[in-house]
Amino acid sequence: MINYRNSAVSDYIRCPLAFHFAHNLHLQKIDDDSGEHHRRFGQAIHSALEVIYVDRDLEKAKVKMRECYPVQLDTEDLAKTVDNACFALEKYIEHYDWDKEWTVLSTEETDYDGSYVAVTPDMVVKDRNDNIFIVDHKTTGKYLNYDYFSDYDPNSQVTHYVQRTRERYGHCDGFIVNAIRFAFLKRASKDRAAGFNVEFERQVFQRTSSQIQRTERSTEEWIEEIEHSRRRGHWRAAETSSACKFCSYKSICSAGWSWEDDEELITNVFRRVCQQKIGNDYCNLDLNHSGDHRHELVAAAPVEFVVEV
Numbered sequence: 001m002i003n004y005r006n007s008a009v010s011d012y013i014r015c016p017l018a019f020h021f022a023h024n025l026h027l028q029k030i031d032d033d034s035g036e037h038h039r040r041f042g043q044a045i046h047s048a049l050e051v052i053y054v055d056r057d058l059e060k061a062k063v064k065m066r067e068c069y070p071v072q073l074d075t076e077d078l079a080k081t082v083d084n085a086c087f088a089l090e091k092y093i094e095h096y097d098w099d100k101e102w103t104v105l106s107t108e109e110t111d112y113d114g115s116y117v118a119v120t121p122d123m124v125v126k127d128r129n130d131n132i133f134i135v136d137h138k139t140t141g142k143y144l145n146y147d148y149f150s151d152y153d154p155n156s157q158v159t160h161y162v163q164r165t166r167e168r169y170g171h172c173d174g175f176i177v178n179a180i181r182f183a184f185l186k187r188a189s190k191d192r193a194a195g196f197n198v199e200f201e202r203q204v205f206q207r208t209s210s211q212i213q214r215t216e217r218s219t220e221e222w223i224e225e226i227e228h229s230r231r232r233g234h235w236r237a238a239e240t241s242s243a244c245k246f247c248s249y250k251s252i253c254s255a256g257w258s259w260e261d262d263e264e265l266i267t268n269v270f271r272r273v274c275q276q277k278i279g280n281d282y283c284n285l286d287l288n289h290s291g292d293h294r295h296e297l298v299a300a301a302p303v304e305f306v307v308e309v
């Protein structure tokens with residue numbers, strides 16, 4: 001049985017054809033600097049936060065941030081920059097006072113046991129009352145309001161994570177969405193200064209046993225369907241165009257190309273990427289590359305940063 005990441009199952013639910021492009025053919029758009037910027041910046045913040053919680057060392061976390069995001073891939077984005085990230089890390093530890101009441105039980109551990117949906121929580125922590133929480137770090141430009149957090153209820157990722165943490169630690173007292181907002185305001189508003197603003201907000205989500213059972217059941221059914229599509233070699237397109245709005249494979253679909261007939265045309269615009277998980281990253285070398293897996297940053301104009309030690 002193939003192990004699926006929860007996000008892969010969600011991709012299939014959104015559009016089986018997009019799942020096929022992403023998870024079977026491993027197609028990634030060439031020159032997708034903006035998408036790569038958000039992904040890389042988010043991953044760098046995750047790695048820096050891991051240092052904050054594991055090593056309890058702010059300076060080391062800043063160095064990690066600069067190491068993981070050494071070049072600004074999207075120069076138009078004035079909020080998500082490495083300098084702002086270092087400032088945000090300082091404010092973060094002040095704001096949460098290092099989360100001293102938390103003991104870290106694990107960071108970034110992938111758990112495949114007993115199920116075919118792989119989960120990799122950013123962090124599992126225990127508080128002073130022995131409550132166990134999953135902590136998921138999110139970086140966003142959106143307002144951290146009701147709308148933002150409503151995405152997590154219902155949300156099968158949250159449900160799977162809670163269930164697997166219960167299995168592993170005996171109980172799970174919630175899934176904490178640890179949101180950090182990076183915003184750049186051209187003009188001051190009534191409660192925010194002009195320039196870079198960082199905001200922090202957390203919300204805890206719970207899941208009941210019956211919610212967990214329901215989600216497990218429906219995930220099993222979706223995975224059966226994925227396997228069925230694989231056996232037939234047929235991946236149907238999305239039922240509604242709303243799925244296509246932000247899809248990176250739109251150019252393939254609108255041109256009417258198929259992999260079988262138009263591989264050469266497709267590989268002018270897309271490359272096939274390895275995507276093997278390595279630490280907090282995914283290998284971005286060509287599919288079937290030789291040698292070790294690694295993630296390489298590619299940017300047109302490297303920017304140098306002075307690291308204070």
Ligand code: SF4
Binds near residue numbers: 016238243248
């Ligand atoms: S453009 Fe639409 S139909 Fe095509 S892969 Fe993307 S979501 Fe699916």
Ligand SMILES: [Zn+2]
Binds near residue numbers: 276284285289293
């Ligand atoms: Zn690789």
